[in-house]
Amino acid sequence: MQTRMTEMLGIKHPIIQGGMQWGGLAELASAVSNAGGLGILTALTQPTPDDLLKEIERCRGMTDKPFAVNLTILPTIKPVPYEEYAQAIVDSGIKIVETAGRNPEPYLPLFKDAGIIVIHKCTSIRHSLKAQKIGCDVVSVDGFECAGHPGEDDVTNMILLPLAARRLKIPYVASGGLGDGMGLAAALAMGAEGINMGTRFMVTKEAPIHDKVKQAMVDASELDTSLIYRTLRNTARVFKNSVAERVLEIESRDGPTSFEDIQPLVQGVKGRELFEGGDLDKGIWSAGMVLGLIDDIPTCEELITSIVEEAEEIISQRLNQLVSA
Numbered sequence: 001m002q003t004r005m006t007e008m009l010g011i012k013h014p015i016i017q018g019g020m021q022w023g024g025l026a027e028l029a030s031a032v033s034n035a036g037g038l039g040i041l042t043a044l045t046q047p048t049p050d051d052l053l054k055e056i057e058r059c060r061g062m063t064d065k066p067f068a069v070n071l072t073i074l075p076t077i078k079p080v081p082y083e084e085y086a087q088a089i090v091d092s093g094i095k096i097v098e099t100a101g102r103n104p105e106p107y108l109p110l111f112k113d114a115g116i117i118v119i120h121k122c123t124s125i126r127h128s129l130k131a132q133k134i135g136c137d138v139v140s141v142d143g144f145e146c147a148g149h150p151g152e153d154d155v156t157n158m159i160l161l162p163l164a165a166r167r168l169k170i171p172y173v174a175s176g177g178l179g180d181g182m183g184l185a186a187a188l189a190m191g192a193e194g195i196n197m198g199t200r201f202m203v204t205k206e207a208p209i210h211d212k213v214k215q216a217m218v219d220a221s222e223l224d225t226s227l228i229y230r231t232l233r234n235t236a237r238v239f240k241n242s243v244a245e246r247v248l249e250i251e252s253r254d255g256p257t258s259f260e261d262i263q264p265l266v267q268g269v270k271g272r273e274l275f276e277g278g279d280l281d282k283g284i285w286s287a288g289m290v291l292g293l294i295d296d297i298p299t300c301e302e303l304i305t306s307i308v309e310e311a312e313e314i315i316s317q318r319l320n321q322l323v324s325a
């Protein structure tokens with residue numbers, strides 16, 4: 001299944017593993033790349049730009065296939081030296097970067113001069129058009145279903161993808177709510193050159209998180225996510241646990257929400273400890289509505305192969321018969 005994106009990125013299957021805080025380590029990224037998709041390391045999961053360089057080297061020791069680095073530019077509790085992370089990516093010789101969170105324009109000259117392909121994640125068509133205008137190579141269209149930050153427009157991929165087909169000239173991938181071959185076939189039908197998955201890849205054997213967290217996601221349904229930080233206009237879709245419910249309770253109080261009231265509950269380090277130790281109510285973690293479609297814990301190879309085979313079967317059998325009958 002070759003698309004403009006598989007050709008551009010030099011990968012076998014049109015499937016990307018999106019950047020994931022605390023999840024985007026070499027174990028997962030290399031497993032996805034070895035299975036023919038595009039694995040992505042998450043820059044800010046590494047405490048310093050130097051550590052990122054070491055993680056890139058570690059990943060190179062685990063795969064000889066292309067992999068990328070995600071640079072997420074979002075408001076953070078602690079200031080982040082973004083320029084230094086961007087420079088480390090360039091110095092490492094990485095050739096594909098996924099940017100997210102904010103307009104990546106300030107970093108584009110650096111990346112483009114180094115011959116880096118930039119995939120920018122957007123939650124609206126206007127941001128996608130802007131990404132195209134400033135010179136990004138691929139847009140990852142993240143619908144309202146997605147884990148992490150869906151933006152404030154609440155538009156799902158059913159609308160965003162056909163809009164992208166009408167308005168974008170550069171290739172785009174569908175992101176958010178995808179976890180099986182039906183999703184891949186539907187995304188391709190809506191003009192996408194492939195899919196980007198986050199939550200589904202967190203529930204694989206190689207995902208570097210505690211088995212209890214994976215099992216909780218297998219047991220969960222499509223109703224088990226919460227939209228927190230709405231009142232701060234920085235909405236995040238996370239797994240519905242007691243901490244997410246407490247955050248929502250604080251946000252529902254009269255008057256403006258102060259982040260100071262929420263901060264102790266949502267510190268990044270608590271999310272990391274939750275992933276490591278398996279205490280499901282230690283903090284919060286990003287998870288999408290695709291939880292409803294996840295009922296096993298395969299290897300990345302098994303997952304990617306089954307998604308591609310199911311999509312091929314749908315396209316060559318069911319859809320083909322519909323039009324040739």
Ligand SMILES: Cc1cc2nc3c(=O)[nH]c(=O)nc-3n(C[C@H](O)[C@H](O)[C@H](O)COP(=O)(O)O)c2cc1C
Pocket residue numbers: 017018019020021023042070072099100101121142145146147148149175176177178196197198199200202285286287288289290
């Ligand atoms: C645990 C987790 C952490 C994430 N962290 C980030 C991140 O740091 N930066 C980012 O750009 N996206 C992040 N995402 C979003 C994913 O890259 C991807 O866009 C999203 O998961 C797609 O939606 P899906 O989960 O329905 O597949 C995260 C997602 C998950 C599940």
